[in-house]
Amino acid sequence: MKTKMKTKTGKTGWRAISPLIMFGLILLFVSYGISLVHVIRIRRNMGDIGVDDRIVIRLAHFLSEENVQSAFSKLAKDYEELHPDTRIVVQSVPQRAYQQWLNTQQIGGTTPDLFQLQARGDWTMASKFQEVLTSQVGQVNPYNVGTDLEGVPWRDTYTDGMEGGYFFSLLEFYGIPMTIESTRIFYNKDLFRRAAGSDRPPGNFGEWMEICAAIQAYGEGRDETIFPIAATRDYALLSGFNGFYVTAFTGGLAIPYDVNAGGGPTTQGTLWGFQTGTLDFDQERVRAAYDIQLELAENYQPGFMSDTADQARFLFIQGRAGMLLGNTYDLILFRDTARFDVGVFRIPLPDPDDPKYGRFVTGRIWEEPVTKFLFGLSKRSSHKEIALDFMKFATSLPNNEWFCRQLDWFPAIRGAETSDELQVFAPSGEGVSASLELVTGPDIGLYFDHNFLLFLGGHLSFDEFMDGLEEIWRTKGEEWLMVKRFAITRQEDISRERNLSRSRVRVLFEEAGEMNPGQTMGSGTAYQLGVQIVQAFFAHSFNYRQFIHPHIKDGTYQFPPHSLMPAELYPIPPPDHVLEEMLHRGGQK
């Protein structure tokens, strides 16, 4: 026999539920319903739930500018017109949350088919989550038909031979680049006209400082606070002015210390230089490179050390700062939001006749002309061929040209035209290298980051700053270069050996796959390349350092290495005592 619930009020069944609980339940169901509809709507927009039978390709990037999204959307629409059975969904995720979001997607198995890569050459993520593209990049891009690049392998249609997408330690291509990035100075043309009488960018460092002084005076005359340059901690540090001026003033200085004659800057050489007493930072070139930065820092806004890039951008957009160091992607942001004409120029160098700095300038710095804004193809993508086809479409000559033009970016594809105005972003593939490496590893990096800002703020003299830097090199340099960094690279060794084994088994067993020409970098096979990477490049760089290091300490290895090269042939001749040492021991040998 059924018994009905009865309350104090005598109501039975659902009527027995109090109005408050009923209200709560209704609210819960309504909220659930709204959430469900919302989730379905979002998933539908993302392509997870089909609105039709089309195949959905998802592409995610972290540039939140509206123009980027609309340029991608237009590309997607054009592609969909050509391929009515495909739908391209472009998703923008804020940069701050991007990596976390991507990790979650990757672990959850819901990674977009195509996704922007945060860093070039991240081998741990690539080997786990990304599809190898090597065989694909050797094929012709069909969307270049009718252009000068018709019949050209996809890889060779790039200005850099697609080097940006090549992950050296994995021996394979993993990224598809879309543009070339460069760091430049953006300036307020209106302010330049008002303060300095012309909106022409400075031709050299001296002119630049004159303009800064004019802006300062202009602000003071109008009782306004206008800073010549909006700076941030990061832009002052290695990635910005410091890296630029130290390289420009010491380019070629490392050549005598380059034991392997590899041609680049050598941190190991710096360490050995300290250990043998043949190198120190207290030299006029280094001093000049820091003096020039002190002079420059007088034009930054107060408290720049704690300002973020967004705060600096805000100052610039508001018209409260005349200039700002930024990269290619910033141009469209400034053009869209600033109420003044925006101009761009390269970081100026002092002229050769500059009385203070001219004699120290060795040349403009070399900017790696490598393509970036990379996209990876998800290993879990169910429609890899279509996703790749879309990227081929997007990076065809006409589309890359159009895409970059929309965004004021510098194109990555050979022959893509760009406006004269954007030529300023062209990387300077001609420039000095083999400069002195002042910073390496976390300990030295930490010292540098902290004390360089104190130096710029006038709390530390150059001598104090460099003395401390030399000391940290002596105490921590060896630990980092000879122990910790080696340990890290050893771990990568396993990965390289594993990759080599994948190529080797293709030599041995038919079932392991073909060794087709598309899977090679040069004329040889992937196996030959793999052996070279493992045996020659990585093992070798370990080996010779491991051999040299103790022999330098016990005095049985000559450092700097002996050389009969005449002094006048060095870009920056070594100090006399170093040169004498090199020649003397060389003669003995």
Place this chain on the structure above:
Amino acid sequence: MPRLLMVLDKHSDCQADALRSAGADRWDRGINPLLRNPASGVRRGTSLLLIFLLGLIGSAMFADGAGESEEQRRLREYRVLMTDRQDAEQYRDELTVAWSHYSALNIQEATRAFAGVRTAEGVGERDLVQALYGLGLCYRFHMHRPNFEEAQACFDEIASRFPQNRVAAWALMERGSLEDLETEAGRVAARLFFGRVLEEYPESLAIHETALRLAGTYLGRTLDPELIREGLAVLEKHIERHPDNPLVGTMHYRVGYFYFACLQDYEKALPHSVATSTLKMEDPYRWPEDYWHTAMNFMRLNRPEEALPWFEKILIDKPTSREAFPAKQMIERINRYLDDQRGLRRDPADTDSDDSGADLPQ
């Protein structure tokens, strides 16, 4: 027909049908069958919730297959079941699947697939050797739990049971590589294996990589210059015997750089530097660095005239490389220097070094 189903169809029609009905063909076409079923909003929401939960469970259960859906997991397991099948045919398909797992770094799956072939009844030498080799690699390169003893056992088995098989030489090389090269005892043991390859299998393609690995037990592993020379002798002898071997470029690189950087014997390094740059490394991005190295080898021997063509080659092959501008500077300086030496330059003012970068566009 989708490739996956073609493989499955060969083995069992009814299983393939079952799989097809579960939506496998839609997976192959890139459509998620679970999400595509027409359903009400509530059912869709429930499906999403279910997939999320299954994903969580799946990711917890399978380290290598983290995050895959239930459907993907079933497909994957099905493929493995098929590869574990035992019959008397050759196991080409199974091995193909196993290698594709290995290639995709799904080591756990590859291990199961190779183990399936290894234990299959009536498996022939060809397939057994391949399965053992694959297993050895899987044990060595397992992401989280490498098992060197098992790996050694696999390669040992190939070398001892099938010494006439062409893979035996490679197995011995792998076996040597498994020794701990950080210790002297390990290096001595490795040398024995590598030595066996060179002596017992002189016709095998494996000898070239083995020679490099044998030399690698000396080069940089020891601080004694005499032992370094011993390692270099291995490679020099090999280059002499097999001047056209497919790894000769790497050998020249290794020898040249060791004479140059470690022993500081630029004369002995020179022919190998030149050979490395002439043969060109497989990775074209490395060429400018090698050319620079060769040019500097000449420079350290005070032979600037012979260094010139190598600096020029940088400008021709990779004009936007890091080495290009310094090469240009060197060419100018060398020409000026040579003119001075020949007495061709008359104006002493011209001899002032001008490295100010004034010629650089701003």
